[in-house]
Amino acid sequence: MPSFDLFLGPNGWGKPLLSAALMTVALSLSGLAVGALFGAVLAHARIGGGLVLRSLADAVTTILRGVPDLLVIYLFYFGGSGLLSWAGHAAGYDGFIGLPVFLTGTLALGVVSAAYQAEVFRGAFNAIPRGQIEAARAAGMRNVLMFRRILVPQVLRHALPGLGNVWQLILKDSALISVIGLVELLRAAQIGAGSTRQPFLFYSAALVLYLVITSVSGQVFRWAETRSLRPFRRA
Amino acid sequence: MDFAFLQTTLLTLLGGLPLTLELAVSSILLGGGGALMLTLMQASGSLLLSAPARAYVFVFRGTPLLIQLFMIYYGLGQFRPTLQELGLWSFFRDPYWCAVLAMAMNTAAYASEIIRGGLGSVPPGALEAATACGMRPLLRLRRVILPLAIRQALPAYSNELILMVKATSLASIITMMEVTGLASKMIAETYRSIEIFACAGLIYLALTLILTRAVLLLEWRLSTTRKNGTPA
Numbered sequence: 133m134p135s136f137d138l139f140l141g142p143n144g145w146g147k148p149l150l151s152a153a154l155m156t157v158a159l160s161l162s163g164l165a166v167g168a169l170f171g172a173v174l175a176h177a178r179i180g181g182g183l184v185l186r187s188l189a190d191a192v193t194t195i196l197r198g199v200p201d202l203l204v205i206y207l208f209y210f211g212g213s214g215l216l217s218w219a220g221h222a223a224g225y226d227g228f229i230g231l232p233v234f235l236t237g238t239l240a241l242g243v244v245s246a247a248y249q250a251e252v253f254r255g256a257f258n259a260i261p262r263g264q265i266e267a268a269r270a271a272g273m274r275n276v277l278m279f280r281r282i283l284v285p286q287v288l289r290h291a292l293p294g295l296g297n298v299w300q301l302i303l304k305d306s307a308l309i310s311v312i313g314l315v316e317l318l319r320a321a322q323i324g325a326g327s328t329r330q331p332f333l334f335y336s337a338a339l340v341l342y343l344v345i346t347s348v349s350g351q352v353f354r355w356a357e358t359r360s361l362r363p364f365r366r367a
Numbered sequence: 368m369d370f371a372f373l374q375t376t377l378l379t380l381l382g383g384l385p386l387t388l389e390l391a392v393s394s395i396l397l398g399g400g401g402a403l404m405l406t407l408m409q410a411s412g413s414l415l416l417s418a419p420a421r422a423y424v425f426v427f428r429g430t431p432l433l434i435q436l437f438m439i440y441y442g443l444g445q446f447r448p449t450l451q452e453l454g455l456w457s458f459f460r461d462p463y464w465c466a467v468l469a470m471a472m473n474t475a476a477y478a479s480e481i482i483r484g485g486l487g488s489v490p491p492g493a494l495e496a497a498t499a500c501g502m503r504p505l506l507r508l509r510r511v512i513l514p515l516a517i518r519q520a521l522p523a524y525s526n527e528l529i530l531m532v533k534a535t536s537l538a539s540i541i542t543m544m545e546v547t548g549l550a551s552k553m554i555a556e557t558y559r560s561i562e563i564f565a566c567a568g569l570i571y572l573a574l575t576l577i578l579t580r581a582v583l584l585l586e587w588r589l590s591t592t593r594k595n596g597t598p599a
């Protein structure tokens with residue numbers, strides 16, 4: 133069977149595709165982490181900020197949710213490289229300096245998902261009864277301690293279902309990073325399709341790998357959700 | 368700030384707006400039809416119809432739109448002789464139709480889930496009451512099920528519409544010169560990414576803003592209470 137050798141033979145395409153799938157997962161994970169950071173800052177501004185900070189955060193959220201992700205990726209890729217080249221020029225190096233694509237991809241995915249994550253965190257924060265915060269204050273907790281002991285554990289629990297949705301979104305968005313040349317799953321399939329002239333086969337393989345990643349990680353999130361609700365299980 | 372450049376950029380990018388709108392409208396309409404079909408198949412109760420529909424939704428919601436687009440545009444090229452024989456090649460050779468097909472198939476999967484959620488939110492008591500009043504199935508669908516389901520599904524569907532408008536940007540990857548295509552071409556030529564991004568972003572923001580307002584207005588028209596007195 134020719135397609136068996138094509139993927140699983142000694143020089144088969146199976147290994148490159150699998151490592152590209154790992155790259156997709158790594159890229160999405162770091163995008164999720166960066167997005168969680170930006171999202172937490174945005175959520176903080178929307179919950180506790182003054183009028184200026186709040187409207188600024190609102191504006192950022194509106195822009196990020198209204199602009200295609202592809203444009204944001206182009207902005208980071210060309211804008212970041214432009215900025216670097218300009219800095220290089222000032223330092224006496226003439227020439228184009230490209231921003232590393234993994235970094236660009238991580239930043240772009242983080243920024244794109246930040247608006248959604250901010251909404252998730254805000255909703256989760258609002259689900260915490262106000263009395264708990266008052267109680268923490270009355271017990272003499274400082275901000276940092278209250279954040280660590282009262283807010284984070286509960287916000288994370290309430291945010292888990294929403295975060296699962298954002299994760300699926302990031303996973304699918306990570307395919308867009310292929311346009312700036314990072315060899316993740318889609319790009320690897322493109323390369324294989326180009327050199328073997330069997331595009332349908334290679335895109336099908338990538339499609340199956342994407343399905344495996346999304347369904348397995350979906351199961352992980354569901355498991356985490358049930359686990360996080362364990363203390364509240366009703367008889 | 369270079370206002371002359373901003374102005375020419377905005378004007379150039381606006382030239383891509385008709386194509387963006389065309390892509391969005393045709394894929395949303397086609398996808399809506401597909402979504403209805405998928406919902407009916409899933410609700411039919413026969414495994415022969417509901418299992419393929421469920422598999423379709425699983426595949427299209429579990430994979431990126433870009434790979435679906437590549438699958439149709441590049442992947443089907445592998446079967447060129449067969450497609451030529453069937454007379455379908457002129458359709459699959461055209462990036463416009465491939466983009467419309469991919470986006471329509473994608474949104475059909477998401478929209479069918481939204482419709483399913485809306486239908487599921489109709490209380491069984493309302494159905495029983497309608498039947499008890501002697502309503503025929505069609506009348507019941509028109510007067511009871513649809514009004515309740517649409518109201519419930521509208522906010523989620525407006526999100527999907529916005530995602531579709533944003534998804535039209537992917538057509539630029541298969542050589543369509545819509546707003547994002549023109550923008551990326553200009554960025555590659557001039558390296559003035561921030562100004563060009565701002566102009567393109569403005570166009571998309573205006574589109575999504577109009578769309579959200581329109582849906583909010585529709586929601587207000589359909590709501591039974593109309594507490595606020597004015598549309599949001």
